Every structure is written in structure tokens, then in C-alpha cells.
Amino acid sequence: DGGITQSPKYLFRKEGQNVTLSCEQNLNHDAMYWYRQDPGQGLRLIYYSQIVNDFQKGDIAEGYSVSREKKESFPLTVTSAQKNPTAFYLCASSTKADRGSSNQPQHFGDGTRLSIL
Amino acid sequence: AQSVAQPEDQVNVAEGNPLTVKCTYSVSGNPYLFWYVQYPNRGLQFLLKYITGDNLVKGSYGFEAEFNKSQTSFHLKKPSALVSDSALYFCAVRDILGNTPLVFGKGTRLSVIA
Numbered sequence: 766d767g768g769i770t771q772s773p774k775y776l777f778r779k780e781g782q783n784v785t786l787s788c789e790q791n792l793n794h795d796a797m798y799w800y801r802q803d804p805g806q807g808l809r810l811i812y813y814s815q816i817v818n819d820f821q822k823g824d825i826a827e828g829y830s831v832s833r834e835k836k837e838s839f840p841l842t843v844t845s846a847q848k849n850p851t852a853f854y855l856c857a858s859s860t861k862a863d864r865g866s867s868n869q870p871q872h873f874g875d876g877t878r879l880s881i882l
Numbered sequence: 883a884q885s886v887a888q889p890e891d892q893v894n895v896a897e898g899n900p901l902t903v904k905c906t907y908s909v910s911g912n913p914y915l916f917w918y919v920q921y922p923n924r925g926l927q928f929l930l931k932y933i934t935g936d937n938l939v940k941g942s943y944g945f946e947a948e949f950n951k952s953q954t955s956f957h958l959k960k961p962s963a964l965v966s967d968s969a970l971y972f973c974a975v976r977d978i979l980g981n982t983p984l985v986f987g988k989g990t991r992l993s994v995i996a
Contacts, residue, residue: 769925798983805891807972807988815981823983855925866976868914868933871984873925
């Protein structure tokens with residue numbers, strides 16, 4: 766089945782530690798996204814990538830880093846600089862339009878819940 | 883800049899009654915509009931989208947949404963609510979010009995009471 770796999774489902778971070786959240790898709794999508802979800806705040810965009818080896822900051826990129834070395838993978842690292850990392854993290858992917866915006870929906874994984882120890 | 887407003891944090895409806903979840907948007911040009919549903923500890927599931935054409939869009943699980951350009955709204959509706967519809971609903975928008983990610987509203991929690 767085609768889809769997006771996020772792992773782990775639950776993750777705990779110690780003070781001063783970097784942690785990496787995995788996101789893999791087999792939908793052959795060009796674009797991938799990371800969102801952070803906090804209660805009552807909806808989804809906020811952290812980073813996105815529209816092509817391999819390229820990515821852009823979203824609205825709340827500080828304290829996070831990403832890489833896009835392969836089309837199917839877009840890992841997110843939550844660094845020690847992110848002082849309030851406790852949240853539900855969602856990865857998504859979508860097709861990329863040749864020009865203008867894509868009218869296709871973004872597909873989402875089932876998330877990783879990150880907590881501080 | 884693109885933005886979405888979902889004015890109600892919570893909507894309560896009795897089972898069997900019609901439901902409406904409100905959404906208004908702001909884009910520079912014309913919009914692509916989407917509705918998603920989220921169940922606890924899960925990702926978002928796509929329900930329906932508006933691209934162009936008919937203002938009434940039908941989607942999954944009996945949901946539909948009406949695009950109103952003059953009111954910049956895209957309200958989600960269902961004629962008869964089920965208890966299993968209880969979930970968090972998100973509206974999202976993307977300007978058709980420029981290749982940018984979806985912008986999401988803050989979500990509306992729907993509670994259907996038996």
C-alpha cells in the first residue's frame with residue numbers, strides 16, 4: 766500500500782539532546798512537509814522540500830533542521846535549541862505542479878508524539 | 883499572504899441532525915480549498931477539495947462543502963451527523979498562483995451526541 770510512514774510513534778528527549786524523527790513515503794511525491802501540532806494552535810509549518818537536495822523554512826523553523834537526500838525520505842531533527850519541543854509532529858507529502866500551485870491534497874503520516882523527559 | 887479562519891473551536895450537534903463547520907479564507911488570487919479530518923493520535927485524512935467549477939463539492943463519508951467566493955467561505959456540511967463523525971476538522975487553503983504549502987486553520991472539534 767502506498768503511504769507515509771513516520772517513526773517512532775512516541776519519542777522522549779532528554780535535556781540538551783538532539784532527536785531525529787523519520788518520515789518515509791512511497792507515493793513518488795516530489796514535495797514533503799513537516800508540521801507541528803499543539804492543542805488549539807492547529808498545524809504550523811516547520812520546513813518543506815519540493816525537490817531532492819533543496820528545502821525551505823516554514824513559519825517556525827528555529828530549533829529544527831532537515832535534510833532531503835532521497836526523494837522518499839525527509840527526516841526532521843529537533844535540536845537542543847528548540848526549548849519547547851513537546852508536540853505532535855506530522856509529516857506530509859504531495860505532488861508538485863509543473864507551474865503554479867498543485868491542486869492535489871497533501872497526504873499525511875500518523876505522526877510522532879515527542880515529549881521531554 | 884494566505885490565511886484560514888475557523889471561527890468555532892467546538893461544534894456540538896445531536897446525532898441525525900445536520901452539521902456545519904465554518905471556514906473563511908484569504909488569498910491574493912483564487913484559492914484551492916481543502917477539508918481534512920483528524921481522529922485522536924492519527925494524521926489528517928483528506929475529505930474533499932474545491933478547485934474550480936461547481937460550488938458544491940461532495941467528498942468522503944457523506945460530507946460536502948459549499949464554496950462562496952463573495953463571502954470567501956468554504957463551510958463543511960453533512961445532512962445527518964453520526965456519532966462516528968466526532969473528530970477534529972481542519973480547513974486549508976492554497977493560492978493557485980505560486981507553489982506554496984497548504985495553510986491550515988486552527989481546527990474545529992466536532993462532537994456528535996447520541
